[in-house]
Structure formats: C-alpha cells, structure tokens
Amino acid sequence: MSKGRVWKYGDDVNTDVIFPGKYTYQPMEPAEMAEHALEDLDPGFAGSVKPGDIIVAGKNFGCGSSREQAATCLKAAGVAAIVAPSFSRIFFRNAINSGLPVIELAQGTDKIETGDEVEINFEAGTLRHKDSEYRFPALPPEVLAILEDGGLIPHVKKVLGTG
Amino acid sequence: MGMTFAQKVLADKAGLDRVDVGQIVEIEPDICLSHDNTAAIAKTFAKIGVKRVKNPERFVVVLDHTVPASIEKYAQSHKEIRAFVAEQGIHRFFDAGVGICHQVLPEKGFALPGRLILGSDSHTTTYGAFGAFAAGVGRSEMAVLYATSKIWLKTPATFRIVVDGRLAEPVTAKDLILKIIGDIGADGALYRSVEYAGDAVDAMSLASRMVLSNMAIEMGAKNGYCAPDAKTFSFLEQRAETDYVPVFPDPDADYEQTLHFDASALGPQVAKPHTVDHVSPVETVAGTPVQQALLGTCTNGRMEDLRLAAKILEGRKIAAGVRLLVLPASQEILLDALREGLIDTFVKAGAMLLNPGCGPCLGAHQGVLAPGEACISTANRNFKGRMGSPDAEIYLGSPATVAASAVTGVITDPREFF
Structure with a gap:
C-alpha cells in the first residue's frame, strides 16, 4: 500500500529530460543523481519532491536512452511509484531493477493532477x-x-x- | 501458425520448439555490448559478489561516448575500464578512436544474422540490419550478465513494416524512418519487434538498413530486423568471427499489424524540436536559421552518408555563422573518406573534422549548443537539452539536408542542390 502526493507530467517524458546526458557518464552516487532528477522538464521537482510522492504521467514514460540513472534518480529522490498508461521498455526494466514500482494504468491518469493524492494497493492492483x-x-x-x-x-x- | 523472426530467435536461444507472444524466457545472449558506461557497470558487478566475468568472450567493450576524455572524470572512467577488461580477460576491447560501438560491432564481424545481441545502449537495435535480434538493456542488467550470462526477455508481438517503391536521391533511409516514426508516433511500435520488408528495403545498402534498425527504438520498438541477403553475406564474408545461421520469419507468421509505406512518393523529412515523432516535410521548416550542423553519429556517419553530403559541399563553402561538425562513425570509415577525398571536401568547405565517436549527440562531450541556438543534425534524437542547453533546438534530417542547410545557414531542401 502506498499513499502519496502526485507530480503530474505529460506524454513521452524522455530519459534526457529526466536525467541529462551531460551527467550520464560522470560517476555519481544515487543521492547526487536525485539532485538532477527531471532537471530539464521540471527544474522545481528535485528541490521539493518528498519521500512517498508519486509520479503520474502520460503514455510512453521514459522513452529514449537506456541510461539507468533515469530510474535510479527518481528512486533516490523518494518517488514511491510511477503511474502511466505505458512505459518505454528499457525504462520499465530499469525501474523494476532499481526497485521502483511502475504501474501501467490504462485509464484514469488523465483525471489526476499535480498535488492530488492517490492511494495504490499493489496486492489488489488498484489505484x-x-x-x-x-x-x-x-x-x-x-x-x-x-x-x-x-x-x-x-x-x-x-x-x-x-x- | 508460423513464427515471427523474434519468436524464432527467442525459441532457439531458450531451447524451445516454440515461444508465444508474451511468453517470458530465460536466455543467454551471444554477444553483450557496453561502452563508456562499463566503468559504472564494473562497480555494480563488484557488488554482486562474483569475482570473475562468466564467458568473457561474449562481451564487447567499445569506448566511444566521451572520447577522447574532455574532463578528468571521463579520463578516470576510461582508465578503470581498461583495467577491468584486462583483469577480466575481455579481449574484445576497442579503445578510444576505433569508432562508435554500433559501427564497430558490424565492422569487426560480431553482428551476425541469427545472433541475440544485448547492449547497455538503446541503439543496440542497429544490428537488426544484419539479421540479428538486438535490443538495449540497462546497466544493472549488464552487470548481472557479467556474473551469470543469463537474462529474462518477454516475447514481443511483431509489426511488419513494408516499404514499396524506391527512394530517389537525395531522399534517404533517414527520411523514410523519420516519416514512419512521424506517422506512427514515438510509442507507435512500443514493445513490438519490427520487421522491415519490401522492395525499398531489399534495394537498400546495409548502411541504409542500419538507419532503419538504429531508429526502431525511436518508435518504442524492442528490435528492428531486416532479412539478411546477398549484400549482408558479402559484407560479412571477410569479417564474420564465426559461422552463422540466418534466421527468417516463417511465411505464415502471425503479425499484430502490417504497415505499408511508399518510398517513391517520399521527399526529405525533418523532425522538429523536441521529439523524434514531430516530423514534417523539409519545406515546412525551410528558412529556419541554424548555427550548427552535425554530420555523423551511429545513425548517419557511414560512407554513403559522407558521400551524399560531399556531393553538396564539393566546391562550396558553409555559410558564415554556421559550425559544421563531421564525425565519421569509425576509423575504417575515416580512412575510406580520406582516400576518396571526402575529408578534403569537408575541410575546404569549412567543416570541423572530429574523431570517430558519439561527439555532441548526447551533450556529454564536444560541440554542445548555447541557449537560443539551433542545430540540424543527422543524429537520432532531438530531445530538449540533448545537445547542451535545454533552450537550444535540434532538428533531425538526412545527411543531404544537413549539408544543404550548412551551405545556406538555414534549413534547406537538399533537392535544390540536385
């Protein structure tokens, strides 16, 4: 069970805006990666995200590069889950491999806005x-x-x- | 019911007679690729608690993303990678300067028909042009492959993309793949295996097929296959490191969708900022000023790309205020281009020649953009911030469109030069 405050984003959020290429080949611990999370999409995110917050986005979240830091930085920032109608294949694997739950929610993401609260029951498969x-x-x-x-x-x- | 290419390769590697769409299989890839990210992968591998890389002969490491090192951190990573491959007996190591991994693997004869190749790089799909099943994975997965040689894969459904007709110069495979991605969207083939087919694909060079397979990931595909043929076998004749068995889809394979495109009717296409599927004919953006033009990358840094650009640049100068960066995809290509006089043409036109490598494509290295600047590039991604400032704009086009635009200083229809 996970209850959290929502950060809402659109379709096709790509790995470059989640974690820019200029940092991708620099050795970094997860805590430092978190400081750059979503830097080129929402510069205010890294400074105000709270542990347990949930990202809700449009289709094809995480498209683009295979860089695992795109998942690691969100996990390290405290994000409890990412909810989207679909995920890019490599991001999906990277998120699971980072211990970050990704939820493919076919309907409903368009009704959810930034600041809303959602409650996810992983066992029951409900949001x-x-x-x-x-x-x-x-x-x-x-x-x-x-x-x-x-x-x-x-x-x-x-x-x-x-x- | 027969099987698609993806089903046949996955069934073969899993030791099964048949796999069905959605079925998860555990397999051992034939070849695994990593590049400058090997430094990070080696650190993760150390955490697993296994001392030796299992089957080091299956791993290929190519330094290409940040070469030569432009900052001390990159230099340190490269040093650690050299030590790691030496210690672990990974002999298929290609140091800075040899080329971009997606060019080096085919040139060295590792990208073979029927092989299953995984790489910790999303454009690993490129080897589909040689009839391999090739897909990207993450860094942790590569670390686990070092330790166990094993990974799980889910059997994807397949889209067959049939391209009829013939491309007419200066329209290229790049224009075609941009058109396809623009039509079906950045998630149009999400999680699907793609098989390219049709007269236009059959008529293409391997370099052109590599463009189609390279950019399969930009429509979300897991892999992008072209059936190997006489051209493939001929290319591999002096290169293939082992014998290989080509794999073809069954004639009665079950495709989720078959999509048709017509190459003959196609004109030059451009992907506009900031997504690869934001595509329109070049005419619609003609006249847009650019400060940088990039010719190269794993998408378009091969001889046919350089030759096409040289046709336009021969005897001309690039416009004042434009930086034209040229990066042959490998040393082998650089040498061929030198012998043919193409480098002479580029430099006389005012271009900067950079070493084989990824260069500015992902903003980690040379040639990045300032806020407010625009670049026309032969690369495969134009995401916001991809090449430096998030306030810069990247347009993607063919080598011909890039060369024509470099000459005029504004995005230009290359047909004006033919």
Whole structure:
C-alpha cells in the first residue's frame, strides 16, 4: 500500500529530460543523481519532491536512452511509484531493477493532477483517486520477484547466495 | 501458425520448439555490448559478489561516448575500464578512436544474422540490419550478465513494416524512418519487434538498413530486423568471427499489424524540436536559421552518408555563422573518406573534422549548443537539452539536408542542390 502526493507530467517524458546526458557518464552516487532528477522538464521537482510522492504521467514514460540513472534518480529522490498508461521498455526494466514500482494504468491518469493524492494497493492492483478506483494488471511473477527483493542486484545476490 | 523472426530467435536461444507472444524466457545472449558506461557497470558487478566475468568472450567493450576524455572524470572512467577488461580477460576491447560501438560491432564481424545481441545502449537495435535480434538493456542488467550470462526477455508481438517503391536521391533511409516514426508516433511500435520488408528495403545498402534498425527504438520498438541477403553475406564474408545461421520469419507468421509505406512518393523529412515523432516535410521548416550542423553519429556517419553530403559541399563553402561538425562513425570509415577525398571536401568547405565517436549527440562531450541556438543534425534524437542547453533546438534530417542547410545557414531542401 502506498499513499502519496502526485507530480503530474505529460506524454513521452524522455530519459534526457529526466536525467541529462551531460551527467550520464560522470560517476555519481544515487543521492547526487536525485539532485538532477527531471532537471530539464521540471527544474522545481528535485528541490521539493518528498519521500512517498508519486509520479503520474502520460503514455510512453521514459522513452529514449537506456541510461539507468533515469530510474535510479527518481528512486533516490523518494518517488514511491510511477503511474502511466505505458512505459518505454528499457525504462520499465530499469525501474523494476532499481526497485521502483511502475504501474501501467490504462485509464484514469488523465483525471489526476499535480498535488492530488492517490492511494495504490499493489496486492489488489488498484489505484484510488478521489472517489474513483482504477485497476491495473499484476506484474508477471518473474518480474515481481525482482521488485520484492528491492531490485535486480539484491535479487541476484539472493538467487546466487552471494548476499 | 508460423513464427515471427523474434519468436524464432527467442525459441532457439531458450531451447524451445516454440515461444508465444508474451511468453517470458530465460536466455543467454551471444554477444553483450557496453561502452563508456562499463566503468559504472564494473562497480555494480563488484557488488554482486562474483569475482570473475562468466564467458568473457561474449562481451564487447567499445569506448566511444566521451572520447577522447574532455574532463578528468571521463579520463578516470576510461582508465578503470581498461583495467577491468584486462583483469577480466575481455579481449574484445576497442579503445578510444576505433569508432562508435554500433559501427564497430558490424565492422569487426560480431553482428551476425541469427545472433541475440544485448547492449547497455538503446541503439543496440542497429544490428537488426544484419539479421540479428538486438535490443538495449540497462546497466544493472549488464552487470548481472557479467556474473551469470543469463537474462529474462518477454516475447514481443511483431509489426511488419513494408516499404514499396524506391527512394530517389537525395531522399534517404533517414527520411523514410523519420516519416514512419512521424506517422506512427514515438510509442507507435512500443514493445513490438519490427520487421522491415519490401522492395525499398531489399534495394537498400546495409548502411541504409542500419538507419532503419538504429531508429526502431525511436518508435518504442524492442528490435528492428531486416532479412539478411546477398549484400549482408558479402559484407560479412571477410569479417564474420564465426559461422552463422540466418534466421527468417516463417511465411505464415502471425503479425499484430502490417504497415505499408511508399518510398517513391517520399521527399526529405525533418523532425522538429523536441521529439523524434514531430516530423514534417523539409519545406515546412525551410528558412529556419541554424548555427550548427552535425554530420555523423551511429545513425548517419557511414560512407554513403559522407558521400551524399560531399556531393553538396564539393566546391562550396558553409555559410558564415554556421559550425559544421563531421564525425565519421569509425576509423575504417575515416580512412575510406580520406582516400576518396571526402575529408578534403569537408575541410575546404569549412567543416570541423572530429574523431570517430558519439561527439555532441548526447551533450556529454564536444560541440554542445548555447541557449537560443539551433542545430540540424543527422543524429537520432532531438530531445530538449540533448545537445547542451535545454533552450537550444535540434532538428533531425538526412545527411543531404544537413549539408544543404550548412551551405545556406538555414534549413534547406537538399533537392535544390540536385
């Protein structure tokens, strides 16, 4: 269960505006990545995002580059989940691998605005916004296992017994 | 019911007779690529607790994104990568200057028909032009591939994109793929495998097919396949590192959609700021002033691109106030271009020659833009802030459109020069 305040963005939010290329090849810890989160889309985001906040966006969120920092920076900024009608394939994988829940919500994202509160029930596959409740499909078990272990690296350490 | 190319490759790699759309399989890729991000991947790999890279012969590392290092942090990363590949026995290492990874892998004979290739770079799709199943993954996934050689993939549905007719010079594969992306949108093929087919694709050079496969990701596709043919086999004859078995879709494969385009009717196309699907015919933006023109990248830095641009630049000068940057995609191409006199043409026209590499395409290195500037580029992305300032504008076009615009100083229909 996750209840949070919404940051709302449009369609096709790309990885360059989430985490600019000029930082992509500079070694950085996640906390520093968070300072640049959404820098070229919403310069006010990094300074005022609170742990537990939820991003709701339009279709094709995370399109573009394979840079994993686009997911890592949002996770490190405290974002609890990203909700969109669709995600770019590589961003989707990167988010799961970073332990950041991504929710494909076919309907309802257009009704949600910045500052609204939404409540997500991951087990039930529901998102509550005001008086409406929307359903989303469960992740495949192989993918859910990665998310539940906190991301790909902790998951693989568990599987390999190297943790 | 037969299987698509994606189904056949994934079934083969999973050791199954058949896989269906949506089915998740665990596979071992034939080749895995990483580049300057190998420094970060090596650090993640160290956290896994496995000391040695499993199957180091399957990994290729190419330094191309920030070469030669322009800041100390890049230099340090490159140094760490050199030490990592030496320590781990990754012998397929190509240091700064050899070229852009997506050009180097085909040139060195690693991008082979039927292979499954994954790279921690979204434009890994490029190798689909050689009949490989090639897709991008993230850095953590590459670190896990170092440790285990294994990864899960979901079997995608497939779009067949059939292009009839013939492209007429100076209209190129770049104009065609921009038209396709503009029509179907940045998520038009989201999560789909794309198979390009039709007379126009059959007639294309491998360099042109690479443009189609390279930009498949810009419509959201997982991979972009062109059926290998005599041209492919001939290119690979002296290059392929091993024997290979081409994979073709079954004639009765089940396609989610078949889309038709006509190459003969196509004119030059431009993607306008700030999305790749914001496409219109060049005439609609003709006259827009540009301060920079970029010829190169993994999309359009090959000999046919340089030759086309040189046809326009031969005996001409670029406009005052325009910076024309030329980056051949590899050392091999740079040498060919030198031998043909193309570099002579570019430099005499006033261009700056940069070393093979990604250059300014992703704003991490040379040739970035100031606020208020505009660039016409042969690259594959025009996102806000991609090449420096978020207040700069990037237009994407063919090598001909870039060369014509560099000469006039404004976005120009290259047909005016033919």
